[in-house]
Amino acid sequence: MTLKPDSETILLVEDTPSLQMIYRAALMRAGYAVECCGTAAEGMAAFHRLNSQIVLLDLMLPDRTGLEVMEDILREAPQTCVIVITANGSINKAVEMMRAGAHEFLVKPFDDQRLLAAIENARKALRHRPQAPRDVSAVPVLAPFIGHSPTMLEVYDKIRSVARSMATVFITGESGTGKELCAEAVHQTSARAGGPFVALNCGAIPVDLLESEVFGHLRGSFTGAINDKIGAAAAADGGTLFLDEICEMDLNLQTKLLRFLQTSTITPVGATKPRKVNVRIICATNRNPLEEVRRGRFREDLYYRLHVVPVHLPPLRDRGEDVIEISERLIVQMAREEGHVFTSLAPRVKDLFRSLPWPGNVRQLINVLRNVVVLNEGPQVTVEMLPPDLLADRPTPAPAPEERPQVTMLDLSGRTLAQIERIVIEDALARHGDSVPKAARELDVSASTLYRKREAWEKADRKK
Template sequence: MSRPPLLLIEDTPSLQMVYQATLRGAGHEVVTAGTGEAGLAAFGQIKPGVVLLDLMLPDRDGLDVMRHILTTDPAAHVIVITANGSIKKAVEAMRAGAHDFLVKPFDNQRLLHAVENASHALQVQSATAEPSRTDAPLGDFIGSSPAMQDVYTRIRSVARSMATVFITGESGTGKELCAQAIHSTSNRAGGPFIALNCGAIPADLLESEVFGHLRGAFTGAIADKIGAAAAADGGTLFLDEICEMDLNLQTKLLRFLQTSTIQPVGASRPRKVNVRILCATNRDPMESVRRGQFREDLYYRLHVVPIHMPPLRDRGDDVIEIAEALLTKFAREERRSFTGLSAEVKEIFRRLPWPGNVRQLNNVLWNVVVLNEGQNVTPAMLPLDLRPSAGPADPPPGPGMAHPLRGLAGKTLAEIERLVIEDAIRRHNGSVPRAARELDVSASTLYRKREGWMRTTSA
């Protein structure tokens, strides 16, 4: 079956010949143009699905040409080509709707890889195209507030691209749900979705977790291990808490992004993988860059399309919608008869600042269902620190604050340990790694304890 022609817009004759020969050698029909005007004219005539566009053209700005193409045919997949010193220009193009970008110099395999990805995405898009609301909830998200409608629209607009997405937001706002929604809405939905928490893995093991290792590569490597990048081949790799990544590994991640190759620890040669990268952090990434904790060049490589997850306190009545859904879920799991929230509880929930966001709301509803019986949730069923008697100006004190023994009498050592840990995490705005540093333990220890608490509660 013949493929639709590709359009190559490149003003350097020697490069035009090289790219054309490589693409034709792989079975692609190629139409070439040396200027922006000639490229737009050819685009109108042949209506290609995939366009290779150099951003530095003699007669017109490459971004302007791309916008013209996408205005004419929003379904077209544009791969932009830029010089090594113009990464910011490529990022701007991705945010404006480009499918992928190539940085000169690139090898033939990288060129073919980008074109095959775009062609495949075009086929999947044509096969599954159907009209849909762009502001309707996606995946496991609940809520229809204006802030979340903006998120849904942004997810849909970026899903078909190969652009890396940098998700920011406070702890508990649903950053991993956002990544999963991008994956499931993209043409990679049939491939694997691999999530890796960079803050939960010790620095000396993180490289092996990301890129894998061979047996005998280091002490304890008793068998070959496939890393997350290889496991995500053909799908999506989600790097959570990316700002916690060790600086040495950041260098290797940057090389991976530039070459699409990985080299497991102990391997003698690299291998190609086809992976889309999504990442997230609850920190301010630019502050991490200023402090020297995050490479600036990696930041600009990853921060192509930013998506900010709004805190629960900025989502209006979403808090009620989410709470009712959680109540139904937990009532079914715990075999309770709860059916709704009282009017007083709804008002309390609307007023609360929810520093732990949806994760905190989840724990509150689970606590209510496990410890109470009834049909409607009333204020008396809420945890003490959320009840109106606690007063809005009296936030729950942590064990290490003004009165360190307040409220600890009669509690077991395990219960006190949990209070101390959760207080530290709350005071660090949900950052487990920062809480771990304060408590002088590893982040993996805190993640393990929290998972244990969740299992105990659900048992």
């Protein structure tokens, strides 16, 4: 079977397995990709994931009516072509659905040619239908985020949509873009808002302790386990578990996380009986998770289990005027906390903020603003008040190689692996003006890993 080059996945929502199999086979023989679902809930979850433009929808489903499902679909994506499948006795209902916005209806039983003709008609309608993008300006800002850029309004809208389901959310974005805020927003907007929200940074916990932190342990299960410990998964029972820096998780623990996702049970370290928990999983990473799968550092089956609804947070440099809106909102709030008075940014500061790459994103911006408020009185933020090293983030031509000493094999010869690691990391930091995010991107590691290693080195140096 060869897929049509311009075809998207057709969503088929039909609760009778035999009919589902027949329709799917006919469509696949014709070169279409098909996603099959048996209930309204599964259908809506697949629709959010696939953004299908053509939906084959059975009129009667076990959990909701086809009319209700179609109304939800068209409310979210009015351009969708919904083809209603109905039995003879339900033609009046099918006509009602046509009036409510269905593209076409098929009366059972129908042959392959009738089905394919309906699909082709829908594809033609989509090609000739004017594209009407959703009016994201009507989407209100979602607290605690700040900013009205189109990219963020799309993020707010997606958070509200996914919050209604139990689907696993996979948040991606550079360090400092607000991935934990996004996870909290999903939790607070969902039906689980009354339950606990437990966040765990997989990159900030030593590998040998991570299993205990996630699943807990019993007293005496290992050296240092002097008491029973409830892990993050049990603490989040009835609520949401947020696993930050998920790509930093050890492969052995990934296997146990996959089993937890499949069975909804946990077995604390040292325990013999599993325990059932009711937890929604949200995870995040500042890496490309699919690239981590290709490199063998992240299990492919776990990736597909977690990567159900992806949410990407854009870097601050791509959010337009949001950098000004965030700054002016926070500068007033921070000044109030410090007993100072700040009301605005000077025009030169606004121009500078718009031009900076902000490698640390919103986290870096908050740090800059806090520095200004603590050390100055106000009322307007001027360029002279900004930290001197802020201008170092402006893009500048890379210095010629001979202008800085390079690490050579001679420097590394005879050293331990730990010493070589430190030399390479410190060299990368020096070349990037001590910018941890930039060095982390070059070395293809998490920024939190570099912060953790630097802290360990500083402690060791103080003991000498």
